[in-house]
Amino acid sequence: MSTLPLEIRSLNVAYHRKMVLWDADLSIRPGRSTAIVGPNGAGKSTLLKAALGLIPAASGEVLFYGEPLKKVRSRVAYVPQRESVDWDFPVSARDVVAMGLYKKIGWCLPVRARHRRMADEALADVGLADFAGRQISQLSGGQQQRVFLARALAQKADLHLMDEPFASVDAATEQAILTLIERLKLEGGTVVCVHHDLDTVAEYFDDVILLNMRVVAQGPASEVLTPENLRKTYGARLTLLDEAVVDLSRPGAPRES
Amino acid sequence: MESFWRVLLLQDHNTRVVLAGACLFGAAAGLAGTFLLLRKRSLLGDTLGHATLPGITLAFLLAETFGVSSRSFLWLASGAALSGVAGMGAVLLIRKTSHLKDDAALAIVLSVFFGAGIAMLSAIQQLPGGQAAGLERLIYGNPASMTSSDAWFVLVASLLVAGVCGFLFKEFTLLCFDESYAQTAGWPVRPLDVLLMGLVVLVTIVGLQTVGILLVVALLVIPPAAARFWSDDLRVMALFAAGVGALSSMVGVVVSALLPGLPTGALIVLSAALFFGVSLLLGKKRGIIIRHLLEREAARRLVREHVLRAIFECAEEGRSVVSLEQVLAKRPWKKNEVVSEIAQLTDDGLLTTDPSALSFQLNGRGDSEARRLVRNHRLWEIYLLNHADVAPARVDRDADLIEHVLDQRLVDELEDLLDEKARERLVPGNPEKNLP
Amino acid sequence: MIWTELDTWIVLTGALTAMACAVPGVFLLLNKQSMLGDAISHAVLPGLAIGFLVSGSRDSFPMLLGAVLAGLFTAVVSGVIERRGRVETGASLGVVFCSLFALGLILIRIAADHVDLDPGCVLYGALELAVIDSAAVPRIVWQSTAILLLNLTLVAVFFKELQLAAFDPRFARASGIPSGGIHHGLTVITALTTVVAFESVGSILVIAMLIVPGASAMLLSRSVAGVLFWSLVVALASALAGHLLAISVAPAWLGWLTGRQDLGSLNSAGMMAASAGLIFFTLLAASHFARSISGHGRTSVL
Numbered sequence: 005m006s007t008l009p010l011e012i013r014s015l016n017v018a019y020h021r022k023m024v025l026w027d028a029d030l031s032i033r034p035g036r037s038t039a040i041v042g043p044n045g046a047g048k049s050t051l052l053k054a055a056l057g058l059i060p061a062a063s064g065e066v067l068f069y070g071e072p073l074k075k076v077r078s079r080v081a082y083v084p085q086r087e088s089v090d091w092d093f094p095v096s097a098r099d100v101v102a103m104g105l106y107k108k109i110g111w112c113l114p115v116r117a118r119h120r121r122m123a124d125e126a127l128a129d130v131g132l133a134d135f136a137g138r139q140i141s142q143l144s145g146g147q148q149q150r151v152f153l154a155r156a157l158a159q160k161a162d163l164h165l166m167d168e169p170f171a172s173v174d175a176a177t178e179q180a181i182l183t184l185i186e187r188l189k190l191e192g193g194t195v196v197c198v199h200h201d202l203d204t205v206a207e208y209f210d211d212v213i214l215l216n217m218r219v220v221a222q223g224p225a226s227e228v229l230t231p232e233n234l235r236k237t238y239g240a241r242l243t244l245l246d247e248a249v250v251d252l253s254r255p256g257a258p259r260e261s
Numbered sequence: 262m263e264s265f266w267r268v269l270l271l272q273d274h275n276t277r278v279v280l281a282g283a284c285l286f287g288a289a290a291g292l293a294g295t296f297l298l299l300r301k302r303s304l305l306g307d308t309l310g311h312a313t314l315p316g317i318t319l320a321f322l323l324a325e326t327f328g329v330s331s332r333s334f335l336w337l338a339s340g341a342a343l344s345g346v347a348g349m350g351a352v353l354l355i356r357k358t359s360h361l362k363d364d365a366a367l368a369i370v371l372s373v374f375f376g377a378g379i380a381m382l383s384a385i386q387q388l389p390g391g392q393a394a395g396l397e398r399l400i401y402g403n404p405a406s407m408t409s410s411d412a413w414f415v416l417v418a419s420l421l422v423a424g425v426c427g428f429l430f431k432e433f434t435l436l437c438f439d440e441s442y443a444q445t446a447g448w449p450v451r452p453l454d455v456l457l458m459g460l461v462v463l464v465t466i467v468g469l470q471t472v473g474i475l476l477v478v479a480l481l482v483i484p485p486a487a488a489r490f491w492s493d494d495l496r497v498m499a500l501f502a503a504g505v506g507a508l509s510s511m512v513g514v515v516v517s518a519l520l521p522g523l524p525t526g527a528l529i530v531l532s533a534a535l536f537f538g539v540s541l542l543l544g545k546k547r548g549i550i551i552r553h554l555l556e557r558e559a560a561r562r563l564v565r566e567h568v569l570r571a572i573f574e575c576a577e578e579g580r581s582v583v584s585l586e587q588v589l590a591k592r593p594w595k596k597n598e599v600v601s602e603i604a605q606l607t608d609d610g611l612l613t614t615d616p617s618a619l620s621f622q623l624n625g626r627g628d629s630e631a632r633r634l635v636r637n638h639r640l641w642e643i644y645l646l647n648h649a650d651v652a653p654a655r656v657d658r659d660a661d662l663i664e665h666v667l668d669q670r671l672v673d674e675l676e677d678l679l680d681e682k683a684r685e686r687l688v689p690g691n692p693e694k695n696l697p
Numbered sequence: 698m699i700w701t702e703l704d705t706w707i708v709l710t711g712a713l714t715a716m717a718c719a720v721p722g723v724f725l726l727l728n729k730q731s732m733l734g735d736a737i738s739h740a741v742l743p744g745l746a747i748g749f750l751v752s753g754s755r756d757s758f759p760m761l762l763g764a765v766l767a768g769l770f771t772a773v774v775s776g777v778i779e780r781r782g783r784v785e786t787g788a789s790l791g792v793v794f795c796s797l798f799a800l801g802l803i804l805i806r807i808a809a810d811h812v813d814l815d816p817g818c819v820l821y822g823a824l825e826l827a828v829i830d831s832a833a834v835p836r837i838v839w840q841s842t843a844i845l846l847l848n849l850t851l852v853a854v855f856f857k858e859l860q861l862a863a864f865d866p867r868f869a870r871a872s873g874i875p876s877g878g879i880h881h882g883l884t885v886i887t888a889l890t891t892v893v894a895f896e897s898v899g900s901i902l903v904i905a906m907l908i909v910p911g912a913s914a915m916l917l918s919r920s921v922a923g924v925l926f927w928s929l930v931v932a933l934a935s936a937l938a939g940h941l942l943a944i945s946v947a948p949a950w951l952g953w954l955t956g957r958q959d960l961g962s963l964n965s966a967g968m969m970a971a972s973a974g975l976i977f978f979t980l981l982a983a984s985h986f987a988r989s990i991s992g993h994g995r996t997s998v999l
Contacts, residue, residue, distance in 0.1 A: 056445045077447040089439050092783065093299065094495045103435050107446050112428040139493040155442075176671060303787040304732050322955040351978075358985045365912050368731035369977060372905030376970020379821045379902065380943065383964035384951055397817065401802065479795035486788045522810075523803050530799035537792055541782050549781050 009034050009163040009194040015064030017054045024050045026217045037185050039199040042215035048198040081161035083152045091141045097151045098123045098136040104158035126154040131180050146177030166197040279404045282412040283510035285419035286471045291506030292426050293460045294481035295499045299437035306478035308371040309345050309465050314378025316344020338466045345462040402473030402526030418467045472526035483533040490544025509533035568602045573631035584620045632692040640675045706828040708940045713841035714894045715906040715932035720848040721886045722907030727863035734907040736794035738891050738900045740771040742801025749808045768888025822899030824965045844893045860921050898966035905970035913977045916984045939969030
């Protein structure tokens, strides 16, 4: 029985008669961090959402640790995009993180002090200990992202699926996320992120999946990010300048300041 | 007048019943309505209310066939419930099987069901005996006709609503806040949604007698909207909404005793509207007037900071006794703003001002305060210059200390940078390191 | 089934009213503001009542003005509440129109003591009575025709602006088209149409005529012009079918269902709304069937 954290076979997703994902085939290796990159509209978020059953797929198979999602939900944590919620909602950072514990608390039972303490611990892990009681609209974008991360942390899952966690965040949050990813890996966990920035992908992640409706290539970052593969993924959109930048970002390449 | 006191002092059994029923309804509606508001489906209550009419009229017409009294509230309420559920189903159906949006689905079901109900009502109106009048009271509300057994029903139903909302509070909270996360975590999102709608159906049934089907939506929408202005905590907001709902009902019933000709339901809604108006303006957390006052307060604090910093910088450049002219020259600001702020600072004991009020000096407290402000400011400036890509999202000039916003490590880094640049005489240095 | 001249006038009035409502209704639908139509039709009530109190009669300019002002008030104030109070759109609308409606109910009760006005009449109209007129052509027919022609003319004149404002309001504004003004204009026309319509179909059933024909049309056509055309067709059909059913089939079925023999014809306006609904749901089912046969239907999750 396969124990890969995530295996996707022939996933097809259509939206209003337009194909968004075409025969996507990929596997995620355990204990590593993987980035899913591709041009806008390439289906990156769709891949994540379809794998999680949030949007319907036309066909295909998705297995988490060899099982369908509903059998292993407690082992999978999802960090959605920030835009997916209304940050005006009357809850505090602590309340949001505690939501990661709801499943463990169970139906109808209340959130107790010890759960709130656990939430505070998770918040401390992402550097937001002082902000636990703040209403979420009073947090900056990066802080909100970290609240989402703390929520996933609180779940104590094995596989973390994150949708653009690095989008529009400040340096401190970026650092916090990277530290978190390293820690999760150290504890034996697996991290998969939809990532938008070619510039940083080789630096932040072990493995890369290049996606443009189909999976163009997957594997270790240093092997996958070839000009050839990038051309296939980004097509005409990748300019010479971008290529030069990506070249430089590969580990081992000389860095400019 | 006498009836007013009778009502207020609860001397009448009938009044006690009516008041209890109305308040319970108001509270239940406020509670369920809170989740509706957060789910952004407030107007669902309108569709639901209107959709109950065909069920009520059909139940009435079928009463004899089933051997039930056509006046039985429970019987009519059941009809209303089934019809409401059918309406909800129709809304979901339209949403699922067409590209029409939520608002269209709600409007379609509302009007079509109500139209069918009106048509059937017209049939009933032709029947001898004026039996339609009882039904019409369910459209406009008539709490005075509530009997003890009706009130028991209201009590049980309201407790049920409160119970479900209480036990499933965290589940509903999660559903309203982040549906996709809830789904991945394994919560049954659709059934929870349906349950919430079921609660709204129950609230609608409870409200049939109190405010009538046309105004139930008002108690589902207005109290929670009012409550939002008072708290940023969902638990408090929900309780507040229930409270406002109950209070509005009470006020409406009492006023109705004073003015017996007027429809009680409408009076209840107007009381709720009054509470909303007050909340909109004065709500502690988000009221318009409060926010305006806070903004003015913040603007004043900003002026004070600018003045203190300006005085410190003038003193840094020259003598410690600073003149008004020097301060005014520092930035383009209004003279009388500066003058009044200086007067205020003197009163507060941070400045020692010469009797002519044209020159002044920072004293002990004022000096340490000014140093803190200047240090913060200079570190923020360095931060903005060196981290231009992400700084704007992070800068929080209102923070007492830059450390409250940025990592200590980052702040240390910035301080080192500041020292470096000060040594190169590019910028003035860190005032807390240059203490005399 | 007996068909008299009165029946013809009823159908004609109903059709003209329904078509007049369908026109602005299409744009409410496209702007995703269907519930604004609901809000306006509730909110005009106090305007009508005040008009009554002021003028003492049923067909008067003050009433028209009052209702239009109430409609504008709703749109404007709910906008303020939404922006300044940061309240969600539906709730802002709900607060305003519920309060106005309650106020209207109270005013009508007060006005009823001075003027012969039945609240039920205001709310669900009395089409059968409205067409009873000493003139050869009932006044209400002229009114309905007038409002229909007005609406059609305005839409014809402002067609591209309406279309653009519905599709992309920000772009419209950037192009110099005042999409805010267009929305206000739409609100005014909706309120005006509601007022003219309330005498025949009542202010609440107006909502059916505003939205359901347009929604049905959207299942049949993908262009704005096509939607407008089909909405008029559906409105006409609803009026005809509604009245026919009201005087024949519906009482018979209702009688069979409930075991009563004594049911006369039903409220035509109500049946018109119900017929519009029947047409809509039939089209919905048909389009869903068509799609699943051609294989483009949505399939289930993994």
